[in-house]
Amino acid sequence: MGRSPCCDKVGLKKGPWTPEEDQKLLAYIEEHGHGSWRALPAKAGLQRCGKSCRLRWTNYLRPDIKRGKFSLQEEQTIIQLHALLGNRWSAIATHLPKRTDNEIKNYWNTHLKKRLTKMGIDPVTHKPKNDALLSSDGQSKTAANLSHMAQWESARLEAEARLVRESKLRSHSLQQQIGSSSTFASSSSASTSASVLNNNKPEAPPPPPPPPSRSSLDVLKAWNNGGWLKSSEGSGAIASTVGVSGDLESPTSTLSFSENAPPIMNSIGGENNNNNDNAMPMIEFVGSSGNSSSLVKEEGEQEWKGYDSSINTFSSGLHEFTMAMEGTWVHETLRTNGSHDDIVEEGFTNLLLKTNSEDPSLSSEGGGESNNGDGGSAGHSDFYEDNNNYWNSILNLVNSSPSHSPMF
DNA sequence: AACAACGTCAACCGCGCAAGC
């Protein structure tokens, strides 16, 4: 309470860093590591507060930072994770290797947020603005439920990310001590190694409190497995299907942080065009064709054509989806279609990237509301497909490894 | 050419959490 700001001391410099200061900080950390940030400035001969040094290092000087324009995939990742996690920039950054939370935050505020707003999408709720206005009480309630569940899951995500981060640090230092590369930390899944390494720790990171019902992502997995179509009797349906996926051994998480294994639900119905040559997590979006290779990313709004209409259907679909989770509604389309794989034909990427060539009527400016047809014949079934794909893509994201986070 | 408006982003601020005492 009332703690004085760390930079209150007279004589401490503020404002932009000079190259000389950068050099000093860099040289010191390279030689000694940062250690205590508070003590660092004096040791490094800097007239800065420790906080400023830490910020400068983490956001700018750290060698494993990728600077420059965000790729299309990174943008997609940010949007999807933001839909799930909200303004949890550090958690989002965990999934974007070599990007800092500050950079992501800035990019969101200056680019993505504006684009979504321009398209008539609420950047906070990721719902069409008019939809929010029209939503009835019931819809609001279900949306709130979904949001609530997402909060539980995001808390869990963070805890696990932290766990992995710690385990990485430990394994790294362990490797350094041993002086040889061990299969110990690198070959097993991070979650496994985390649990092993945690034996050194008095106690594991506290798991988030249990959600009121199965977490949203468990539900999503059940959804993806089509399992809860088999028994749609209320919440029990969900619980009865979580075991189907087979990766729910952890009492605290359904996440797979395996470094080598591909995400559980990779490339449904499509090829994997990711090179991942820089060890990026396998952030793959459900869908085919995506053929991101064939997509010419242009400056500005070009790449966003189609997103406005698609996101409308995604978001609207959330209401229905949530109702289904409550066991009060059954996904008729899925039921009648039978094959779940058939439904998951088109991924978020595709939906995001639909170009005018597919639907010339689409425009990037404010036309979202009226564009409810993706290519004319898109009707009710597409509506549910979009919803399904939206969550598939988020699931894939979540299943992808955060192990190369710059935070590690 | 000068000024205003707007956009971008590095850096700062304040708060909350957790560890240590």
Added chain:
DNA sequence: TGCTTGCGCGGTTGACGTTGT
């Protein structure tokens, strides 16, 4: 158990660059 300290996070600011008038 309560207080202090250090760290990390998210929100905000302000300097600087770019574009428009």
